[in-house]
Amino acid sequence: MRHDNRLSRMLHILVHMARHGGPVTSERIAAMLGTNPVVVRRTLSGLRDAGYVRSEKGHGGGWVITCDLEQVTLLDIYKAVGQPSLFAIGNEHSNPDCMIEQVVNLAVDDALREAASVLVERFRTISLGELNRLFDERRAAGHDGSIS
16 A cells, blocks of 8 residues: 655655755755655645745756745645645445445544544644754754764
8 A cells, every 4th residue: 555655755855955054956855755856846846836945946956945944834734735645544435325334434434534633733733843853852862863
């Protein structure tokens, strides 16, 4: 089963961009993520449309973060990347007239709605600035991990 990792990838890149302090090319971002620069540009275009990044053309150009890290939340970025499905599980719809299937689907739908609500609310409380600070804390504590 394939997971949609656009949110975590873009959060990763945004913190890198904030720490870099200058333009970062699509090629460099693609190398960090192990993907194609076209995929990077397509995904970053949603963040550009939301006003979180901009692209600078020409020599020395690239993507630049334009938002206040303290004001932008994980929820904001989740919305900007297209609100991908939060869960990989879902309901069976092979026999919609079956009352057992209907009851199961209702129970699963209710649980998924409740879980999604909790997760979205948590996303609302975490800023990009907090991610940046958490990185600094982990680095200062000597956690082994590269900036890639």
